[in-house]
Amino acid sequence: MPQTAAPRYEQQKLAAVRAAASVFAEHGYHGASTTLIAEAMGIKQASLYYYFKSKQAALVEVCLYGLEDYVERLQAISSTSQPFAAQILAVFSAHLSAYRERNEALKVYNDERLYLPEEARTELKELGSRYRQELEAMLERAVTAGDVRADIDCHFAAQAIIGIGNAWGDLIVRDPDLDIILLAQKCADMLMNGFGNRA
Amino acid sequence: MPQTAAPRYEQQKLAAVRAAASVFAEHGYHGASTTLIAEAMGIKQASLYYYFKSKQAALVEVCLYGLEDYVERLQAISSTSQPFAAQILAVFSAHLSAYRERNEALKVYNDERLYLPEEARTELKELGSRYRQELEAMLERAVTAGDVRADIDCHFAAQAIIGIGNAWGDLIVRDPDLDIILLAQKCADMLMNGFGNRA
DNA sequence: TTTTTTTTCGATAGCTCTATAGAATGCGCC
DNA sequence: GGCGCATTCTATAGAGCTATCGAAAAAAAA
Numbered sequence: 001m002p003q004t005a006a007p008r009y010e011q012q013k014l015a016a017v018r019a020a021a022s023v024f025a026e027h028g029y030h031g032a033s034t035t036l037i038a039e040a041m042g043i044k045q046a047s048l049y050y051y052f053k054s055k056q057a058a059l060v061e062v063c064l065y066g067l068e069d070y071v072e073r074l075q076a077i078s079s080t081s082q083p084f085a086a087q088i089l090a091v092f093s094a095h096l097s098a099y100r101e102r103n104e105a106l107k108v109y110n111d112e113r114l115y116l117p118e119e120a121r122t123e124l125k126e127l128g129s130r131y132r133q134e135l136e137a138m139l140e141r142a143v144t145a146g147d148v149r150a151d152i153d154c155h156f157a158a159q160a161i162i163g164i165g166n167a168w169g170d171l172i173v174r175d176p177d178l179d180i181i182l183l184a185q186k187c188a189d190m191l192m193n194g195f196g197n198r199a
Numbered sequence: 200m201p202q203t204a205a206p207r208y209e210q211q212k213l214a215a216v217r218a219a220a221s222v223f224a225e226h227g228y229h230g231a232s233t234t235l236i237a238e239a240m241g242i243k244q245a246s247l248y249y250y251f252k253s254k255q256a257a258l259v260e261v262c263l264y265g266l267e268d269y270v271e272r273l274q275a276i277s278s279t280s281q282p283f284a285a286q287i288l289a290v291f292s293a294h295l296s297a298y299r300e301r302n303e304a305l306k307v308y309n310d311e312r313l314y315l316p317e318e319a320r321t322e323l324k325e326l327g328s329r330y331r332q333e334l335e336a337m338l339e340r341a342v343t344a345g346d347v348r349a350d351i352d353c354h355f356a357a358q359a360i361i362g363i364g365n366a367w368g369d370l371i372v373r374d375p376d377l378d379i380i381l382l383a384q385k386c387a388d389m390l391m392n393g394f395g396n397r398a
Numbered sequence: 399t400t401t402t403t404t405t406t407c408g409a410t411a412g413c414t415c416t417a418t419a420g421a422a423t424g425c426g427c428c
Numbered sequence: 429g430g431c432g433c434a435t436t437c438t439a440t441a442g443a444g445c446t447a448t449c450g451a452a453a454a455a456a457a458a
Contacts, residue, residue, distance in 0.1 A: 007434095008434080008435080009434080009435085012435085027229070028227055028228070028229055028230075028311075028313075028314070029227070029229075029230070030226070030227055030228075030229035030230035031227075031228070031229035031314065033414080033415065033416090034415075034416065034417085035414095035415080043435095043436065043437090044436070044437060044438085045415095045416090045417095046417080046418085046419095046436080046437070046438080046439090047435075047436045047437070049416090049417065049418080050434090050435065050436075054416080054417075055415095055416070055417090085395070111310065112227075114227075115227070115230065139394075146396055147395070147396060148394045148395065148396060149392075149394060149395070149396050149397075150396075152394050153385060156382075156385050157389070157394060159366070159367075159370065160363060160366070160367075160385075160386070160389060162366070163362065163363055163365075163366025163367065164359060164362055164363060164366070166362075166366060167358070167359070167361070167362025167363070167365060167366060168358070168359075168362065171358065183355075186352060186355050186359075187359070190356070190359060190390070190393070191389070191393060191394055192393045192394060192395035193348075193393040193395055194389070194390060194391045194392040194393030194395075195338075195347045195348060195351050195356060195390055195391060196284070196346070196347065196348070196391035196392055196393075197345055197346060197347060197348050197349075198348075198397075207404085207405080207455085208404080208405085211405085232444080232445065232446090233445080233446065233447085234444095234445080242405095242406065242407090243406070243407060243408080244407095244445095244446090244447095245406080245407065245408075245409090245447085245448085245449095246405075246406045246407065248446090248447065248448080249404090249405065249406075253446080253447075254445095254446070254447090
């Protein structure tokens with residue numbers, strides 16, 4: 001699928017972001033060198049600065065790339081009128097497949113965001129917490145609809161869902177054989193029904 | 200509480216491990232400098248090498264310190280004959296309070312273990328997976344006892360439990376006001392009963 | 399006090415890393 | 429071909445970092 005009118009710069013810029021994501025994911029922000037990133041995309045170290053103003057700027061772009069359509073996807077799910085059980089399955093599927101598709105970038109956001117410059121950090125933090133808030137609102141609606149127990153702490157629940165997604169996301173990055181669909185089903189089942197044997 | 204016969208060396212060594220844990224936790228392994236670690240314990244950079252052969256050796260010691268009684272605690276819980284619901288609550292409590300007590304070291308183990316030397320890495324990995332296996336065995340016993348649904352994938356479940364614990368552990372480190380007991384209860388409740396409204 | 403041992407220090411070699419500057423190369427277009 | 433622009437290169441300044449060495453200081457032993 002050839003991009004229409006994709007000037008070389010755009011292509012290379014994207015390649016640079018991806019290379020940076022990959023190297024940051026493997027070595028961590030501080031452990032990664034600009035030389036390594038450049039090599040990963042087949043150019044020399046100094047040429048990288050044609051695309052990034054600084055190493056830190058590269059980190060910012062990688063994180064943004066990782067989060068990009070992440071929140072939007074959740075909002076799309078959240079705005080459907082499916083029963084909650086179906087929604088939560090969709091949430092896990094989206095979360096996990098985001099990890100698979102942009103796995104390095106999302107991992108980098110989770111692991112290295114502490115090293116972002118203050119300014120970018122708050123911007124991204126806001127994006128991240130928008131995600132949590134959306135999830136929280138979704139849970140609250142499910143409570144009113146009677147799909148979710150009334151005594152659930154929605155704030156806690158939203159954090160837990162994100163935590164589970166991220167934990168599996170990490171494992172997915174390292175083990176490409178994991179079946180995302182199956183995993184999402186198990187997560188959703190766990191969350192809705194618990195492990196306990198119904199008396 | 201004065202340690203009986205605690206020679207200066209032992210004290211300082213422990214201080215060094217803790218300082219390293221703290222600095223690694225804040226800056227990451229590669230982002231941390233030996234100067235910073237030394238300063239954190241009030242000595243000069245070169246003096247640190249009296250206690251650590253190398254920076255990497257410090258990482259190893261921090262990780263070991265973080266995991267130390269972690270597995271043992273789980274085994275203690277696992278060997279009781281409490282009902283599973285009580286056990287799982289104890290597991291979460293132990294997991295979360297370990298994070299609070301040795302928070303930096305455990306966080307370092309989770310975040311930075313990738314940068315361990317191969318040899319130490321496998322040793323620690325084994326410790327870590329002993330934890331998961333123990334949890335898995337516990338779940339299997341609970342299935343036989345009828346406390347847990349028979350159709351649960353115990354391997355998945357064990358990973359999920361660890362993932363949830365670590366996710367909250369991370370948040371605990373950053374927010375010291377979180378109530379661990381309450382959190383553990385919510386986690387256990389979520390796991391056993393799920394969020395779904397029982398028809 | 400003097401001697402011995404443990405702990406800390408200052409100085410520095412040797413290395414790697416980021417970022418910059420200016421030259422070279424490719425490439426479309428007249 | 430030759431001009432202008434975009435892209436990549438080589439070379440390097442400048443800084444920080446780990447680890448080592450031998451001397452100093454502190455503590456313990458005699």
